Amino acid sequence: MNLLLENVDFKRDFASLKNISLNPERHTVADAHTHCIQVAKKMEILAKLNQLSDEQTSMMVMLAYSHDIGKTRGNAQPLASVELLLAYGVTNGLMLDYVKYHDINLPWYIAHCKGESPGDKAWRKLDSKVDMVLLCLFMIADRVDCPGGWQENEALMWFLKEADRRELLSKQLITSF
Structure with missing residues (x-):
């Protein structure tokens, strides 16, 4: 997976994230490149605090560097990043998930706020695709530059509480020293 950082096309596109401005109402950093680097650093800290394996840590750090790469093509949707990762030769299905x-x-x-909360089936499907602890830790890391801190992000806090309420977290998340 570390080969991704050596991929010439990925390196070019990752560098171009410096030209992608972020909404200052949602981020305290100016560009997507800086955001990804900060997310990677935060993910390394969270991985250590939560005693993730070396393999899990490596995958989550690669996720940090690559999760917004689709923005280089003008598309902030996660599937745009998945498509680019496939083009770079990433074949790890779990990483892509x-x-x-x-x-x-x-x-x-947003669906919850409209009274259309995802049901048990949606949560079970998500839980079958990814490790919910790792996903939640990454979501926390991804909000490293959230104005006021990650705990101010209502969508994230709702998700964490809901995952916990549904007993989808195999352990308590450690988020600070």
Whole structure:
């Protein structure tokens, strides 16, 4: 998986994330490149705190670097990043699933606010695709540059509470020292 960082096309596209401005109402950093680097650093800290294996840590850090790569093509949807990762030769289905679902908390939260909360079937499907602890830790890392901190992100907080309420987390998340 670390080969992704050596892929010439990925390196070019990752560097171009410097030109992708982020909404200052949602991010405290100016560009997507800086965001991804900060997410990777936060993910390394969370991985250590939560005693993730080396393999899990490596995958989550690669996720941090690659999760927003689709923005280089003008598309912020996670599937755009999945398509590019496939083009770079990423074949790890689990990694691709984490990219695909890394932002699922926002549309699910919006649906919840409209009285259309995702049902048990949707939650079971998600739980069958990814490790919910890893997904939730990544979602926390991905909000490293959230104004006021990750705990101020309503969609994320709803998702974490709902995953816990549904007993989908195999252990308690450690989020600070």
